[in-house]
Amino acid sequence: MMAREILQQISEIRARRRAIILAHNYQPPEIQEIADLTGDSLELSRKAAQTDASVIVFCGVAFMAETAAILNPEKIVLLPRPEAGCPMADMITPEDMRRIRSEHPGVPIVTYVNSTAAVKAESDACCTSANSIRVVSSFSRAPAVYMAPDQNLAQYTAAHTSSPILHWHGYCPFHHALQPDEVLRRKEEHPGALFLAHPECRPSVLALADEVTSTSGMLRFVKESSHERFIIGTEVGILHPMGKSSPGKEFFPASEKMFCPHMKMISLDDILHSLETLEPRVSVPEDIRIRALHAVQRMLHLG
Ligand code: 13P
Numbered sequence: 001m002m003a004r005e006i007l008q009q010i011s012e013i014r015a016r017r018r019a020i021i022l023a024h025n026y027q028p029p030e031i032q033e034i035a036d037l038t039g040d041s042l043e044l045s046r047k048a049a050q051t052d053a054s055v056i057v058f059c060g061v062a063f064m065a066e067t068a069a070i071l072n073p074e075k076i077v078l079l080p081r082p083e084a085g086c087p088m089a090d091m092i093t094p095e096d097m098r099r100i101r102s103e104h105p106g107v108p109i110v111t112y113v114n115s116t117a118a119v120k121a122e123s124d125a126c127c128t129s130a131n132s133i134r135v136v137s138s139f140s141r142a143p144a145v146y147m148a149p150d151q152n153l154a155q156y157t158a159a160h161t162s163s164p165i166l167h168w169h170g171y172c173p174f175h176h177a178l179q180p181d182e183v184l185r186r187k188e189e190h191p192g193a194l195f196l197a198h199p200e201c202r203p204s205v206l207a208l209a210d211e212v213t214s215t216s217g218m219l220r221f222v223k224e225s226s227h228e229r230f231i232i233g234t235e236v237g238i239l240h241p242m243g244k245s246s247p248g249k250e251f252f253p254a255s256e257k258m259f260c261p262h263m264k265m266i267s268l269d270d271i272l273h274s275l276e277t278l279e280p281r282v283s284v285p286e287d288i289r290i291r292a293l294h295a296v297q298r299m300l301h302l303g
Protein backbone atom coordinates (compact mmCIF):
# COMPACT_ATOMS: atom_id res chain seq x y z
CA MET A 1 0.00 0.00 0.00
CA MET A 2 1.21 3.53 -0.80
CA ALA A 3 2.05 5.80 2.15
CA ARG A 4 -0.79 8.16 1.14
CA GLU A 5 -3.29 5.28 1.23
CA ILE A 6 -2.05 4.13 4.64
CA LEU A 7 -2.42 7.66 6.00
CA GLN A 8 -5.94 7.90 4.62
CA GLN A 9 -6.93 4.57 6.16
CA ILE A 10 -5.43 5.50 9.50
CA SER A 11 -7.44 8.71 9.60
CA GLU A 12 -10.67 6.93 8.62
CA ILE A 13 -10.32 4.15 11.20
CA ARG A 14 -9.09 6.58 13.85
CA ALA A 15 -12.33 8.58 13.50
CA ARG A 16 -14.55 5.47 13.37
CA ARG A 17 -12.95 3.95 16.48
CA ARG A 18 -12.88 7.28 18.36
CA ALA A 19 -9.14 6.74 18.76
CA ILE A 20 -6.38 9.14 19.70
CA ILE A 21 -2.74 8.70 18.66
CA LEU A 22 -0.13 9.86 21.19
CA ALA A 23 3.54 9.99 20.17
CA HIS A 24 6.69 10.68 22.17
CA ASN A 25 9.12 13.36 20.96
CA TYR A 26 11.64 10.63 19.97
CA GLN A 27 9.30 8.81 17.56
CA PRO A 28 10.14 8.75 13.82
CA PRO A 29 9.00 11.90 11.95
CA GLU A 30 6.17 10.18 10.04
CA ILE A 31 4.68 8.93 13.33
CA GLN A 32 4.93 12.35 14.99
CA GLU A 33 3.27 13.88 11.92
CA ILE A 34 0.09 11.79 12.22
CA ALA A 35 -0.18 11.97 16.03
CA ASP A 36 -2.97 13.91 17.75
CA LEU A 37 -0.45 14.91 20.38
CA THR A 38 3.34 14.71 20.66
CA GLY A 39 5.14 15.41 23.88
CA ASP A 40 7.40 14.36 26.72
CA SER A 41 6.44 11.65 29.21
CA LEU A 42 4.63 14.08 31.52
CA GLU A 43 2.56 15.71 28.76
CA LEU A 44 1.58 12.32 27.34
CA SER A 45 0.55 11.04 30.81
CA ARG A 46 -1.57 14.16 31.32
CA LYS A 47 -3.24 13.73 27.93
CA ALA A 48 -3.86 10.04 28.65
CA ALA A 49 -5.52 11.04 31.93
CA GLN A 50 -7.81 13.60 30.27
CA THR A 51 -8.83 12.09 26.95
CA ASP A 52 -12.41 11.05 26.26
CA ALA A 53 -11.33 8.91 23.29
CA SER A 54 -12.29 5.22 23.51
CA VAL A 55 -8.98 3.94 22.15
CA ILE A 56 -5.45 5.22 22.84
CA VAL A 57 -2.76 4.23 20.32
CA PHE A 58 0.48 4.83 22.15
CA CYS A 59 3.54 5.42 19.98
CA GLY A 60 6.40 5.21 22.41
CA VAL A 61 7.79 2.46 24.63
CA ALA A 62 6.01 0.00 26.92
CA PHE A 63 6.20 1.94 30.19
CA MET A 64 4.46 4.91 28.56
CA ALA A 65 1.57 2.79 27.24
CA GLU A 66 1.34 1.06 30.64
CA THR A 67 1.01 4.46 32.31
CA ALA A 68 -1.89 5.24 29.95
CA ALA A 69 -3.47 1.88 30.86
CA ILE A 70 -3.00 2.56 34.60
CA LEU A 71 -4.91 5.83 34.17
CA ASN A 72 -7.61 4.44 31.83
CA PRO A 73 -8.76 0.96 32.85
CA GLU A 74 -11.99 1.37 30.85
CA LYS A 75 -10.23 2.30 27.60
CA ILE A 76 -8.44 0.20 25.02
CA VAL A 77 -4.73 1.08 25.08
CA LEU A 78 -2.74 -0.16 22.10
CA LEU A 79 1.06 -0.38 21.79
CA PRO A 80 1.57 -1.23 18.10
CA ARG A 81 4.93 -2.95 18.82
CA PRO A 82 4.72 -4.50 22.31
CA GLU A 83 8.40 -5.46 22.27
CA ALA A 84 9.38 -1.74 22.32
CA GLY A 85 10.72 -1.59 25.87
CA CYS A 86 13.03 0.67 27.84
CA PRO A 87 16.25 -0.98 29.10
CA MET A 88 16.36 1.37 32.09
CA ALA A 89 12.86 0.26 33.16
CA ASP A 90 14.15 -3.33 33.28
CA MET A 91 17.06 -2.47 35.60
CA ILE A 92 14.94 -2.73 38.75
CA THR A 93 12.34 -5.30 39.87
CA PRO A 94 9.45 -5.16 42.37
CA GLU A 95 11.55 -7.43 44.65
CA ASP A 96 14.37 -4.84 44.56
CA MET A 97 11.82 -2.18 45.50
CA ARG A 98 10.55 -4.19 48.47
CA ARG A 99 14.11 -4.73 49.66
CA ILE A 100 14.81 -0.99 49.41
CA ARG A 101 11.63 -0.33 51.42
CA SER A 102 12.66 -2.71 54.20
CA GLU A 103 16.23 -1.41 54.30
CA HIS A 104 15.10 2.26 54.50
CA PRO A 105 12.03 2.42 56.75
CA GLY A 106 10.28 5.80 56.68
CA VAL A 107 12.02 6.87 53.46
CA PRO A 108 9.55 7.55 50.62
CA ILE A 109 10.39 6.07 47.22
CA VAL A 110 10.01 8.31 44.16
CA THR A 111 10.08 6.29 40.96
CA TYR A 112 10.85 7.65 37.51
CA VAL A 113 7.99 6.84 35.10
CA ASN A 114 10.59 4.89 33.08
CA SER A 115 9.70 1.80 35.12
CA THR A 116 7.28 -1.12 34.94
CA ALA A 117 3.77 -0.93 36.41
CA ALA A 118 4.78 -3.51 39.05
CA VAL A 119 7.67 -1.26 40.16
CA LYS A 120 5.43 1.83 40.18
CA ALA A 121 3.07 -0.15 42.44
CA GLU A 122 5.82 -0.33 45.09
CA SER A 123 6.37 3.46 45.02
CA ASP A 124 5.08 6.44 46.98
CA ALA A 125 5.08 8.72 43.93
CA CYS A 126 6.21 8.76 40.33
CA CYS A 127 8.10 11.55 38.61
CA THR A 128 9.31 12.41 35.12
CA SER A 129 12.36 14.36 34.02
CA ALA A 130 10.09 17.44 33.92
CA ASN A 131 8.91 17.36 37.54
CA SER A 132 11.37 15.31 39.64
CA ILE A 133 12.38 18.36 41.70
CA ARG A 134 8.76 19.25 42.45
CA VAL A 135 7.84 15.67 43.39
CA VAL A 136 10.87 15.14 45.65
CA SER A 137 10.33 18.54 47.31
CA SER A 138 6.81 17.43 48.25
CA PHE A 139 8.46 14.97 50.68
CA SER A 140 10.50 17.68 52.42
CA ARG A 141 9.45 16.47 55.89
CA ALA A 142 10.86 12.97 55.27
CA PRO A 143 14.40 12.26 56.53
CA ALA A 144 15.47 11.34 52.97
CA VAL A 145 13.99 10.30 49.63
CA TYR A 146 14.95 7.19 47.64
CA MET A 147 14.90 7.61 43.84
CA ALA A 148 14.71 4.71 41.38
CA PRO A 149 15.74 3.54 38.87
CA ASP A 150 17.85 6.32 37.26
CA GLN A 151 21.06 7.26 39.08
CA ASN A 152 21.57 10.33 36.89
CA LEU A 153 18.08 11.81 37.37
CA ALA A 154 18.53 11.17 41.10
CA GLN A 155 21.86 13.00 41.26
CA TYR A 156 20.50 15.89 39.20
CA THR A 157 17.46 16.15 41.51
CA ALA A 158 19.66 15.95 44.60
CA ALA A 159 21.63 18.95 43.35
CA HIS A 160 18.40 20.99 43.16
CA THR A 161 16.56 20.03 46.35
CA SER A 162 17.40 20.12 50.03
CA SER A 163 16.29 16.49 50.62
CA PRO A 164 19.05 13.94 51.15
CA ILE A 165 18.66 11.51 48.23
CA LEU A 166 19.52 7.83 48.08
CA HIS A 167 19.24 6.13 44.71
CA TRP A 168 19.27 2.96 42.63
CA HIS A 169 22.01 2.42 40.01
CA GLY A 170 19.98 2.21 36.77
CA TYR A 171 20.68 4.34 33.72
CA CYS A 172 19.63 4.90 30.12
CA PRO A 173 22.29 3.25 27.93
CA PHE A 174 21.96 5.96 25.28
CA HIS A 175 22.15 9.01 27.55
CA HIS A 176 24.71 7.52 29.95
CA ALA A 177 26.99 6.82 26.95
CA LEU A 178 27.56 10.52 26.34
CA GLN A 179 30.94 11.53 27.80
CA PRO A 180 32.15 15.03 28.69
CA ASP A 181 35.07 14.89 26.21
CA GLU A 182 32.60 14.33 23.37
CA VAL A 183 30.60 17.37 24.47
CA LEU A 184 33.78 19.44 24.65
CA ARG A 185 34.68 18.38 21.09
CA ARG A 186 31.20 19.41 19.85
CA LYS A 187 31.60 22.75 21.63
CA GLU A 188 34.91 23.30 19.82
CA GLU A 189 33.33 22.38 16.48
CA HIS A 190 30.39 24.74 17.08
CA PRO A 191 31.69 27.71 19.04
CA GLY A 192 28.97 29.80 20.65
CA ALA A 193 26.33 27.05 20.40
CA LEU A 194 24.39 26.43 23.64
CA PHE A 195 24.54 22.90 25.04
CA LEU A 196 21.20 21.43 26.24
CA ALA A 197 21.21 18.15 28.16
CA HIS A 198 18.56 15.72 29.39
CA PRO A 199 18.77 14.83 33.12
CA GLU A 200 19.42 11.19 32.14
CA CYS A 201 22.98 12.27 31.16
CA ARG A 202 25.78 11.68 33.66
CA PRO A 203 26.61 14.50 36.14
CA SER A 204 29.96 15.33 34.44
CA VAL A 205 28.01 15.99 31.21
CA LEU A 206 25.28 18.00 32.98
CA ALA A 207 28.03 20.18 34.48
CA LEU A 208 28.81 21.38 30.93
CA ALA A 209 25.18 22.19 30.05
CA ASP A 210 23.66 25.64 29.57
CA GLU A 211 20.22 24.11 30.25
CA VAL A 212 19.12 20.76 31.73
CA THR A 213 15.52 19.85 30.93
CA SER A 214 13.05 17.27 29.60
CA THR A 215 12.52 16.73 25.87
CA SER A 216 9.58 19.17 25.70
CA GLY A 217 11.51 21.57 27.95
CA MET A 218 14.21 21.59 25.27
CA LEU A 219 11.66 22.32 22.53
CA ARG A 220 10.36 25.33 24.49
CA PHE A 221 13.87 26.51 25.38
CA VAL A 222 15.19 26.64 21.80
CA LYS A 223 12.03 28.33 20.55
CA GLU A 224 12.20 31.09 23.16
CA SER A 225 15.99 31.54 23.09
CA SER A 226 17.60 34.42 21.21
CA HIS A 227 20.47 32.02 20.36
CA GLU A 228 20.55 30.41 16.91
CA ARG A 229 22.73 27.31 17.43
CA PHE A 230 22.37 24.43 19.89
CA ILE A 231 24.15 21.18 20.74
CA ILE A 232 21.48 18.68 21.75
CA GLY A 233 22.25 16.16 24.49
CA THR A 234 19.34 13.79 24.15
CA GLU A 235 18.00 11.14 21.78
CA VAL A 236 18.33 12.29 18.15
CA GLY A 237 14.58 11.90 17.38
CA ILE A 238 14.03 15.27 19.10
CA LEU A 239 15.74 17.00 16.15
CA HIS A 240 12.61 16.56 14.01
CA PRO A 241 10.15 18.51 16.22
CA MET A 242 12.93 20.98 17.05
CA GLY A 243 13.56 21.83 13.39
CA LYS A 244 9.82 22.19 12.85
CA SER A 245 9.05 24.41 15.82
CA SER A 246 12.21 26.53 15.50
CA PRO A 247 12.86 26.89 11.78
CA GLY A 248 16.03 28.76 10.80
CA LYS A 249 17.92 27.66 13.94
CA GLU A 250 20.72 25.07 13.85
CA PHE A 251 20.88 21.89 15.93
CA PHE A 252 23.85 19.56 16.35
CA PRO A 253 23.47 16.17 18.06
CA ALA A 254 25.91 15.85 20.97
CA SER A 255 26.53 12.30 19.79
CA GLU A 256 25.17 10.13 16.98
CA LYS A 257 25.27 7.29 19.54
CA MET A 258 22.24 8.82 21.29
CA PHE A 259 19.85 6.73 19.23
CA CYS A 260 17.20 4.66 21.06
CA PRO A 261 16.21 1.74 18.77
CA HIS A 262 13.23 0.96 21.01
CA MET A 263 11.72 4.34 20.10
CA LYS A 264 12.00 3.62 16.36
CA MET A 265 10.15 0.30 16.11
CA ILE A 266 6.63 1.50 15.32
CA SER A 267 5.74 2.06 11.65
CA LEU A 268 2.62 3.49 9.99
CA ASP A 269 1.74 -0.08 8.96
CA ASP A 270 1.88 -1.16 12.61
CA ILE A 271 -0.47 1.68 13.61
CA LEU A 272 -2.95 0.79 10.88
CA HIS A 273 -2.84 -2.88 11.89
CA SER A 274 -3.42 -1.97 15.55
CA LEU A 275 -6.38 0.24 14.70
CA GLU A 276 -7.91 -2.48 12.51
CA THR A 277 -7.46 -5.33 14.97
CA LEU A 278 -7.47 -3.39 18.28
CA GLU A 279 -4.34 -5.37 19.18
CA PRO A 280 -1.80 -5.58 20.78
CA ARG A 281 -3.48 -4.28 23.92
CA VAL A 282 -1.72 -3.18 27.05
CA SER A 283 -3.38 -4.03 30.32
CA VAL A 284 -2.19 -4.05 33.89
CA PRO A 285 -3.49 -6.57 36.51
CA GLU A 286 -6.00 -4.71 38.70
CA ASP A 287 -4.17 -5.18 42.03
CA ILE A 288 -0.98 -3.71 40.53
CA ARG A 289 -2.88 -1.00 38.65
CA ILE A 290 -4.60 0.35 41.78
CA ARG A 291 -1.31 0.67 43.66
CA ALA A 292 0.55 2.12 40.66
CA LEU A 293 -2.30 4.59 40.07
CA HIS A 294 -1.78 6.06 43.52
CA ALA A 295 1.88 6.85 42.66
CA VAL A 296 1.06 8.24 39.20
CA GLN A 297 -1.81 10.38 40.55
CA ARG A 298 0.34 11.87 43.26
CA MET A 299 2.69 13.03 40.50
CA LEU A 300 -0.10 14.44 38.32
CA HIS A 301 -1.67 16.31 41.26
CA LEU A 302 1.63 18.06 41.90
CA GLY A 303 1.37 19.60 38.42
P1 13P B 1 11.06 12.87 28.60
O1 13P B 1 10.13 12.64 29.72
O2 13P B 1 11.96 14.04 28.81
O3 13P B 1 10.32 12.96 27.31
O4 13P B 1 12.06 11.63 28.49
C1 13P B 1 11.64 10.32 28.34
C2 13P B 1 12.75 9.42 28.03
O5 13P B 1 12.58 8.24 27.88
C3 13P B 1 14.07 10.01 27.92
O6 13P B 1 14.96 9.05 27.48
Ligand code: SF4
Nearest residue numbers: 061086087088172260
Ligand atom coordinates in the same frame (compact mmCIF):
# COMPACT_ATOMS: atom_id res chain seq x y z
FE1 SF4 C 1 14.51 4.27 27.80
FE2 SF4 C 1 16.71 5.64 27.16
FE3 SF4 C 1 15.08 4.84 25.23
FE4 SF4 C 1 14.36 6.82 26.94
S1 SF4 C 1 16.03 6.87 25.44
S2 SF4 C 1 13.08 5.09 26.27
S3 SF4 C 1 15.32 6.08 28.84
S4 SF4 C 1 16.27 3.52 26.63
